[in-house]
Amino acid sequence: MAKPMLVTAPFVLLLLDSWPLGRWNRESRLRLVLEKLPLLAVAAASSYLTLLAQRAGGSIGSLAALSPGARASSACAGYLAYLRATIWPSGLAAFYPHPALTGASVAGAASLGALVLALVSAAAIVLRRRIPALAVGWAWFVGMLVPVIGIVQVGDQAWADRYAYLPTIGLYIALVYPLADLAGRRPALVRPLFAGALVAIGALAAVTVRDLPFYRNSRVLFERALAVTSHNWLAHNNLGIVYLERREMTDAAAHFREAVRLRPAMVEARYNLGLSLEGQSAFDEAIEVYRSLLRDHPGHPPSLLRLSLLARATGDAAEARSLLEQVVESEPRNAPAWLALARMLLEEGDVDRAANCAASALRIDAQLDEAELILADIAMRRGELEEAQAHLARAQELDPRSAEAHALLGRWYLLRGELDSARRSLEHALELDPGQPRAHYDLGTLLLNSGEREAARSQYQAVLDLRPADPEALTGLGVIELTDGRYPTAIEYFERALERRPNLPFALSNLGVAQERSGSWKEAVDAYERAMSTGSAAPETACGLAWILATGPDESLCDGERAVQLATFAAQRQAEHALEVLAAAFARQGDFERAVAAQRQVVERSAEKARPGAEERLRLFESGQAYTRPR
Numbered sequence: 115m116a117k118p119m120l121v122t123a124p125f126v127l128l129l130l131d132s133w134p135l136g137r138w139n140r141e142s143r144l145r146l147v148l149e150k151l152p153l154l155a156v157a158a159a160s161s162y163l164t165l166l167a168q169r170a171g172g173s174i175g176s177l178a179a180l181s182p183g184a185r186a187s188s189a190c191a192g193y194l195a196y197l198r199a200t201i202w203p204s205g206l207a208a209f210y211p212h213p214a215l216t217g218a219s220v221a222g223a224a225s226l227g228a229l230v231l232a233l234v235s236a237a238a239i240v241l242r243r244r245i246p247a248l249a250v251g252w253a254w255f256v257g258m259l260v261p262v263i264g265i266v267q268v269g270d271q272a273w274a275d276r277y278a279y280l281p282t283i284g285l286y287i288a289l290v291y292p293l294a295d296l297a298g299r300r301p302a303l304v305r306p307l308f309a310g311a312l313v314a315i316g317a318l319a320a321v322t323v324r325d326l327p328f329y330r331n332s333r334v335l336f337e338r339a340l341a342v343t344s345h346n347w348l349a350h351n352n353l354g355i356v357y358l359e360r361r362e363m364t365d366a367a368a369h370f371r372e373a374v375r376l377r378p379a380m381v382e383a384r385y386n387l388g389l390s391l392e393g394q395s396a397f398d399e400a401i402e403v404y405r406s407l408l409r410d411h412p413g414h415p416p417s418l419l420r421l422s423l424l425a426r427a428t429g430d431a432a433e434a435r436s437l438l439e440q441v442v443e444s445e446p447r448n449a450p451a452w453l454a455l456a457r458m459l460l461e462e463g464d465v466d467r468a469a470n471c472a473a474s475a476l477r478i479d480a481q482l483d484e485a486e487l488i489l490a491d492i493a494m495r496r497g498e499l500e501e502a503q504a505h506l507a508r509a510q511e512l513d514p515r516s517a518e519a520h521a522l523l524g525r526w527y528l529l530r531g532e533l534d535s536a537r538r539s540l541e542h543a544l545e546l547d548p549g550q551p552r553a554h555y556d557l558g559t560l561l562l563n564s565g566e567r568e569a570a571r572s573q574y575q576a577v578l579d580l581r582p583a584d585p586e587a588l589t590g591l592g593v594i595e596l597t598d599g600r601y602p603t604a605i606e607y608f609e610r611a612l613e614r615r616p617n618l619p620f621a622l623s624n625l626g627v628a629q630e631r632s633g634s635w636k637e638a639v640d641a642y643e644r645a646m647s648t649g650s651a652a653p654e655t656a657c658g659l660a661w662i663l664a665t666g667p668d669e670s671l672c673d674g675e676r677a678v679q680l681a682t683f684a685a686q687r688q689a690e691h692a693l694e695v696l697a698a699a700f701a702r703q704g705d706f707e708r709a710v711a712a713q714r715q716v717v718e719r720s721a722e723k724a725r726p727g728a729e730e731r732l733r734l735f736e737s738g739q740a741y742t743r744p745r
Contacts, residue, residue, distance in 0.1 A: 119277060120280070121161050122258045134246075165268070180267060185265055188264040190228040192227070194230060196277075199275065203321055208336060208352075209274075209348040210272045210343060211270065212270050251285060258284065259277065332352065336349040351373040355386060366393070385417060404421050415448055418444075422438045422454065434458060438451060449485075453488070456468045456488050463650065469489060482512075483512035486509035490503075499529060506522060516546075520546060521543040521556065524556055525556050540553050540556055554573045555577050555587055558571075558572075558577070562590065574588075589624065601628045601632040617647075622655075623652060626658055638658075639663070642655060657680070657692050660680035664677035664699040664740075665698050665702070665743045674703030674740075681696035693712055697712035701734075709735040
């Protein structure tokens with residue numbers, strides 16, 4: 115049930131029927147064969163499914179064109195290799211490259227293997243009545259290896275140690291039972307045979323002790339494979355993966371390059387080479403590796419996914435999204451691709467599509483904590499804090515040490531106004547993973563709102579160290595400069611942020627404030643209008659734009675009707691100063707009756723310090739004049 119090579123099991127059972135069970139005779143042959151038919155049916159189905167799966171995975175094809183003669187030579191060499199390793203298991207490796215793929219000659223080994231097969235088979239046939247264990251054991255060994263000996267080639271290996279586990283039982287049968295019979299007939303041989311067995315066991319134990327260290331971890335395993343074989347592309351690739359996981363990118367790339375040199379058709383090695391080049395920040399070279407792979411294997415999903423992430427990192431959002439959409443179209447059950455697309459859409463503000471993509475990823479794999487986190491983020495953006503809490507709880511259940519989960523929990527506390535809890539969660543997220551841009555950004559925002567501007571600056575800078583030109587971090591730094599009155603520097607930060615994300619409402623709104631305070635009225639109106647066009651601008655943005663349209667000081671920009679619309683929108687959402695702006699907007703529109711009514715409410719609500727200015731504007735409106743700010 116577990117190994118496809120067990121397709122030979124029905125035939126092995128027939129061998130056991132002949133000896134030692136003694137059931138095989140002229141009268142029982144048909145019955146014995148018929149009782150094995152269900153197992154033969156399962157074996158046939160297993161063989162067919164195995165061939166389909168291996169062909170789909172590319173394991174059949176590179177050696178499919180081998181001639182029958184080449185297959186027979188490889189099989190004879192394989193039998194010899196299994197015999198040699200059983201008698202003296204030295205030079206073992208995790209993978210033995212097929213000689214047809216390395217250019218190595220197996221003529222000598224094949225000839226010797228064929229000779230051994232012929233001689234032992236002949237002896238087994240001649241002695242089958244006198245020594246039935248020899249015939250059964252040898253047939254067991256030879257027959258059980260048939261599915262994996264290379265007659266039907268599956269994979270790129272010449273042979274594999276793991277395939278010997280069951281077939282070599284036949285060799286032990288062929289050896290042990292005849293020796294036991296011999297010892298039974300000649301008691302004088304018991305002691306020499308016992309001594310010989312002890313020597314054999316001791317020798318094999320010594321070999322085991324010597325070889326065990328080669329299996330203690332993946333690095334040593336594949337280094338050993340390289341030491342005892344040649345042209346071993348798989349060992350180079352797998353050793354490269356070890357170094358890749360250890361973030362030793364130079365060594366990883368060296369092994370992947372060698373694997374590709376030895377086996378240019380090995381897709382995995384080429385893809386891994388791209389990953390290692392990315393790890394060395396050799397992005398242009400990595401992109402070329404992925405594109406080369408796609409030229410040979412159009413639609414290769416992992417390469418499309420990496421190219422999309424690189425395009426996203428360089429700011430080409432349209433290309434990144436297009437590549438990701440190709441992945442999910444060609445491989446609809448690719449959960450990582452759905453997740454990457456969800457993240458990208460979320461960053462672009464397409465919340466509904468992002469939610470659908472994250473939900474698609476969860477339908478494929480319900481254990482994806484990252485998808486739960488994306489849905490939690492979306493719920494928070496929609497103001498659905500209870501739903502966000504449920505997704506966060508599920509994500510933390512799946513991965514209690516997820517730094518991103520703690521970072522999002524910190525944001526959840528921020529939205530609830532629980533600043534101490536938010537700070538603890540964000541700091542804990544950074545303890546778990548200092549490379550969490552989300553946690554750095556939210557902690558920076560918390561510190562900025564608490565008046566700790568320099569501490570906030572360091573957090574935003576940490577984001578930029580992890581994600582150069584991150585638009586939200588640039589906006590945060592711009593807000594600090596704006597708060598400190600350094601308007602040109604603030605404008606520079608906001609414009610850099612908008613280069614990366616042209617429709618970032620927070621950056622547009624603050625750019626409007628900075629332009630207004632620096633006296634660039636038209637530029638301020640343009641920035642505010644762009645912010646309003648995103649559909650996600652805060653009511654305070656509408657207030658800022660309405661104030662310029664209502665009060666100038668550049669009267670060519672004044673628009674009373676538009677100012678009233680914006681100020682009404684802001685007042686309905688209880689934006690600060692909205693009533694004051696609405697009064698000025700009514701006055702600019704010429705509706706002084708409503709302007710006076712609104713301004714009287716402003717006066718009543720004004721603090722003592724602001725009341726004189728409010729009363730002055732009230733008198734102005736009562737006299738039928740609009741308020742225009744001085745330049």
